[in-house]
Amino acid sequence: MEFSELSDYVLKGNVEKTAEGTKWMLEHGVDPLRIINEGLIAGMNTVGVLFKKGDMFVPEVMRCAKAMSGAVALVKPHIADADIPSRGTVLMGTVRGDLHDIGKNLVVMMLESQGFQVIDLGVNITPEQFVDAVVKHQPKVMGMSALLTTTMPGMSETIKALEKAGLRDKVKVMIGGAPVTLAFANQIGADGYASDAGSAVELCGRFVA
Incomplete structure (x- = not known):
């Protein structure tokens, strides 16, 4: 499982595959912060670009966000709150x-x-x-x-x-x-x-x- 694959699952709004990929990475010792930043957020960044260009629509974006939020919930228990940088x-x-x-x-x-x-x-x-x-x-x-x-x-x-x-x-x-x-x-x-x-x-x- 590569980060690009996880990003692609988010981009496709595939809730199950995003969760499965995230669990696989956690079980194989991948850094939780890298899962969030290089896998999940990277996928949503692409979603944001496509949405702004008019190449994705609200229902699709909401599915992508649901896929990501579900995966982040899986990762969070493996990260101390202080380690998750907040932009505000x-x-x-x-x-x-x-x-x-x-x-x-x-x-x-x-x-x-x-x-x-x-x-x-x-x-x-x-x-x-x-x-x-x-x-x-x-x-x-x-x-x-x-x-x-x-x-x-x-x-x-x-x-x-x-x-x-x-x-x-x-x-x-x-x-x-x-x-x-x-x-x-x-x-x-x-x-x-x-x-x-x-x-x-x-x-x-x-x-x-």
Whole structure:
């Protein structure tokens, strides 16, 4: 079993083969960190590139992410938490009044596959809940999602709540979702806008660099 084979299983979204390959490597003494970095993450890196180019679609990416996350769960007991490098904490949530989460969930999975620790608040999150979570988790980045134009004002309200709490300069704010635009992000004072999951990962990478 080579790392390239494991990466290919991830790329194909083959949950069973990815798990089997990971178990084989662990049983044969392969360094757990190399399994994650050179096998699993390498596969998801390719997924991210293809998704951004439009050569892969959301259901396929979610299968790939599922294959990877299942394999990472197998590897984690073999690694001390301190040995797993984290690129930083990202807080994610869909704003108040909005119950859509497919896009957010995809961003969460892709961020985790790139070494970020993600705190997923879920859907219908109020400005106060975002603020409380920033205080509790001290993330480097906070991401807000909306799929409805009627819930987009919740993004502006949340940024204002961060300002009122004296936290605005403590966290980078990125927003996204089907009706969201760069112009809207600039208008409400967000730090960045992501048009898709791949862009969100790149944006977080720039924010924590």
